[in-house]
Amino acid sequence: MQENFQIILFYKYIHIEDPEKTAEKERAVCEGLGLKGRCIIAFEGINATYEGTKENIQKYIKELEKDSMFLNIHFKLSSGTGNAFPKLSIKVRKEIVSLHLADDGVCDIDPNQITGIHLKPEELHEWIKDKKEFYIVDMRNAYEHKVGHFAGSILPSIENFRDLPRVVEQITHLKNKTVLTVCTGGVRCEKASGFLISQGFTDVYQLDGGIVSYMEKYPNEDFKGKLYVFDGRVAMGFYTNDEKHEVVGRCDSCGNTSENYVNCSNPVCHRHFINCEKCLERNDGKAFCAGGCVLSRHGRKISPVEANLV
Numbered sequence: 001m002q003e004n005f006q007i008i009l010f011y012k013y014i015h016i017e018d019p020e021k022t023a024e025k026e027r028a029v030c031e032g033l034g035l036k037g038r039c040i041i042a043f044e045g046i047n048a049t050y051e052g053t054k055e056n057i058q059k060y061i062k063e064l065e066k067d068s069m070f071l072n073i074h075f076k077l078s079s080g081t082g083n084a085f086p087k088l089s090i091k092v093r094k095e096i097v098s099l100h101l102a103d104d105g106v107c108d109i110d111p112n113q114i115t116g117i118h119l120k121p122e123e124l125h126e127w128i129k130d131k132k133e134f135y136i137v138d139m140r141n142a143y144e145h146k147v148g149h150f151a152g153s154i155l156p157s158i159e160n161f162r163d164l165p166r167v168v169e170q171i172t173h174l175k176n177k178t179v180l181t182v183c184t185g186g187v188r189c190e191k192a193s194g195f196l197i198s199q200g201f202t203d204v205y206q207l208d209g210g211i212v213s214y215m216e217k218y219p220n221e222d223f224k225g226k227l228y229v230f231d232g233r234v235a236m237g238f239y240t241n242d243e244k245h246e247v248v249g250r251c252d253s254c255g256n257t258s259e260n261y262v263n264c265s266n267p268v269c270h271r272h273f274i275n276c277e278k279c280l281e282r283n284d285g286k287a288f289c290a291g292g293c294v295l296s297r298h299g300r301k302i303s304p305v306e307a308n309l310v
Contacts, residue, residue, distance in 0.1 A: 005080030006054045007037075007231065008061070009212065011047040011096060011187040012073050013111040019043060019092045027090045029063050036085040037231070040096045044110070046070070047096035047187050049231065051084045076185055076212050084231040097161060097188050109194045116181060116193025116204035121214040124180070124207060128222050134178040134205075137171060139164070139192040140228070143272050147235050147249040147259050148225030150182065150211075161188055168199050178203045184227065185210035220244040226259055234261050251276035252290045262287040269293035 016022050019041045026039060030050065035057075037050035052060065057077070064070045119127075127134055136153035138145045145155050156167040171179070179201055181189040189206035196204045207214060215223050219238035225248035226235035237245060247257045251274055258276035265286040275287040 003079070004053050005051060005082045005084075006057045007049065007051045007078050007080045007084055008057050009049045009076040009078070009185045010073050011045065011185065011190075012070060013045040013096075013190055014069055015112075016041060016043055016045065016069070022046075023090050023092050027088070029060065030088055030090070033060055033063075035060060036088050038085070039090040040093050041090070042093050042096050045096050049085075050088075051080045051082075051231070074186070074209050074213075076209060076216075078212065078216075078236065081232060084233055086232075097191055109191050109198065111190035111194055114194040114197055115190050116197065116206040118208040119180060119205040120208050121217045124214060125218055125222070132178075134180055135171075135174050136180050136182055137167070137174075139167075139181050139183045139188050143261075144184070144228035146274060147261070148223060148227050148237075149248065150223050153182070161192075164192055164195055168196065175199075175201050176203070178205070180205045180207060182207045182211055184229065185212055220246070224248045228261075235259055249274045251279055253279040253287075264289050264293060266293050 023039075023041045026041065026046075026048075030037075030039075033052055033056040035050040035052040037048065039046065039048035039050070050057070050060065061075060064073075136150045138149055138153050138155050139161075140158070141160060142155070142157050145153075149155055154171065156163075156170055158164075158167060179196065181193045181196070181204070183189045183192070186206065186209055189210070193204045193206040211223060211227055215227055215238055220242050221244070224246045226237040228235050239245065247259055249257065249259045251258045251260075253275055256276055256278070258274050260274060260276055260280075261272060262275045262280065264271045264273070265288055269289060271289055271293065273287075273289065280287055
């Protein structure tokens with residue numbers, strides 16, 4: 001039964017002496033419990049999302065916490081589907097979130113040394129209610145915040161997290177203002193907020209537990225639409241049948257409201273975007289970038305000739 005499945009999202013920035021050995025142990029535990037999902041392990045920590053039965057997710061937490069290095073983690077739990085992930089993938093990388101600020105590929109922003117002040121969802125709720133002067137900067141990719149975002153937030157056109165230095169250029173006028181960074185579960189904001197501080201921003205916060213934690217406590221209030229997630233659910237919401245749920249996503253082709261994500265049918269492009277059911281039906285189930293393909297799945301520019309390969 002679907003209601004028996006649960007998805008766990010978590011991360012921790014902590015020095016891991018031997019990432020390969022840790023990955024081997026992580027893989028053995030997950031395989032033994034039948035968990036599927038993704039995990040990245042690096043010298044700087046762990047970043048993971050898994051799905052399994054509720055019983056086995058709890059067993060996993062207990063197993064993970066046997067290692068004191070992984071105590072005091074903020075686990076985010078949500079309802080699963082049983083098929084949110086096709087397989088288990090555990091990889092060792094240089095960073096758990098790729099920022100690539102240092103020339104040698106090792107991140108020079110250590111969240112254990114420099115990061116924004118953690119703001120609890122309850123505190124943010126009070127800030128909004130009291131109309132405090134502050135600025136929410138969404139640190140997610142552009143295709144993520146198109147389906148959902150905080151009302152009044154700044155939505156930089158980010159193609160990937162490596163664009164962070166370019167985001168700073170867009171918000172330099174906020175260096176002496178109160179800035180709150182937000183992302184899905186918090187892992188990107190740990191680095192993003194630290195980077196803003198390193199660039200001279202004086203009053204930087206990050207949403208503790210990420211957007212998903214705020215949505216859970218205050219569904220359909222200040223965060224409008226759905227939350228983009230990197231699994232088979234694609235976008236999730238709480239009580240989406242509630243009359244307060246607002247659809248903010250818009251079809252890239254016709255502009256009508258929609259929360260339906262597709263990949264460009266051009267195999268060279270494969271870009272992820274919103275395309276409504278009516279447009280898909282009109283195009284025999286195929287979807288193409290409005291105005292022509294711009295980027296390939298590898299991030300390179302596509303020539304007009306390639307863009308017509310269908």
